[in-house]
Amino acid sequence: MTGSIADARASVDRARGEAAEFRYKNGYEMPCDVLAKRLANINQVYTQRAYMRPLGVATTLVSVDDEFGPQLYKCDPAGYYVGYKATASGPKQQEALNHLEKKLKNKEHAPGSWDEVVELGISTLSTVLSVDFKKGELEIGIVGGPRADGQEGTDTEFRTLTEDEIEERLQAIAERD
Template identity: 40%
Template structure:
């Protein structure tokens, strides 16, 4: 976009351009791709899976302190793409909202209610001049007693929606195209996990190793949000059809 086309409208989050665009919100969407990472989430018949790309870390960093997968409460977890400072702030707000709901009503906050609330909060950030849109996107998964396995996504503009399968990040379009071709309803747990791994490996164009991604899931038989260990990721890679780790 040429600088002159913004004509000063990108200086205020609350001012529409003559074309009806909010440039500050568009800049927040661009921030999702700056880390060059991709996240994929898939809902199966009895499970939901999150997989997010992980880049090699500096040798001085403690690997256990760097993650893009977070637990919001015992049942709900999320994956974050975008600016990590904004992502951690949004996760902390989600933890607060879930805790406040449980304290007030005496039961865990449903995932659809939580994601709707987080979308409302993000949308308010696009209305007030003293705030800015958060440069991150939250993808949440849970196994709900009424809805079954769920995948929800919120974006910097505040839009919230449930998905059978979705992707966020640098290779989002390629991942969505792959999922559109390969996704089928009523996938079992193993097929759902393998589809997620295959999708990420395909869009990245290389063979995945256990250190190349993080993975989390919820299932009907194990409803708490569970982040897979390195050994569990290795086991999933070894189960790939024909022993291949790529599609």
């Protein structure tokens, strides 16, 4: 989420409530695209009502769907939502989007394994911000990467990378350059 912290907290609480209610009513987890549409509809109502202040937050949703695989959606305060291969939010959003567009042009998705995709994200940030990162300066979350317990297979749960894993990715980028 990017934007107002208070609005982000309210939006996250609302999204959790919507997902919990959907699961209770339907017996399965709410798909990412359905949640994105619901949040966009709620945001759109906030922009139309004169007595309601629009939410000042852009929401990025990431999930691994059983039917469609990895999904990425972004909702803006005006009620617009769209699916992406890769996206960015924040002050240098357009520069990051331009960089990602050049790297992923004419591709269905980011090529390579999870670690190469993480390296693409780090290199995009590094290029846009003109900064060489250290392991303690980044926080990276992944969905669908290797299991945290070291066993075989992929983990469909969200988790943050450890500083050692981030250091490995930074080393791989440095060696590649």
